[in-house]
Amino acid sequence: MSVRGFDNEEAAKALAHAMLALIHEVGRYIDISTIDGVTIAMDYDEALRELDRGVEGLGPEERTNDEGLVGVGKSIVVKRGDAVKTHLVFSAGPVCCLALEEHEPEDFRVALAIIAHECAHVAEHADRERQFPGILLDQTPASYMRLYEQQFSQAFWCEYAVCRASARFARNEEQRFRNNLAVRLQDARIKARDAIRSYRTHGDVERVFQEVGRFGAFTHGFLPVWPS
DSSP: OEEESOSOHHHHHHHHHHHHHHHHHHTTTSOOTTEEEEEEESSHHHHHHHOOOSSTTOOOOOOOEETTEEOOEEEEEEEETTEEEEEEEEEHHHHGGGGSSSOOHHHHHHHHHHHHHHHHHHHHHHHHHHHSTTOTTOOOOOOHHHHHHHHHHHHHHHHHHHHHHHGGGOTTOHHHHHHHHHHHHTTHHHHHHHHHHHHHHHOOHHHHHHHHHHHHHHHHHHGGGSOO
């Protein structure tokens, strides 16, 4: 457990202790046996950049930060020896309430939902690695289109599986997912058409595929968590 950027050492220790206790409780229901470690940072982006992933040439992860949505937690696949594990990185802001003796129920609910979601990624990563050994850190050269197809398909499955696994810890999260989907879909058709028109000028196939394709990924990524 690493807590970075806190001036108050006692607060950092309290947050670390509370985070460990909460992850241990979540681990009674979700398999987190392949967790590598946990980092809580005031500078979330720096923590993501500096995490050692254990594989030469593997670049750092970046936070989600587009269309009005900003990431605050990330589960990052790393390699430790021959083992593939998952390291959790959290922005301190949404989880710092855990360091308080008394905290607002809503603050705790949000923190629990974020933590459980990332813990579920630990289990999903482990399941996928068992079913398809080597897939999580596969650096085999492939065509651009193949890489993007794989990226989209994995994102669809991962978020579906993780949301199902962590649902019991995410009370009242349905509205947040609805709001996120609304943000993603806002003017999506117009933006996609603009990207296609721009392609006629710049002629960059990779660029237009990335710009247009993401709208479909955003839509399907959130739909599975809606109740039937």
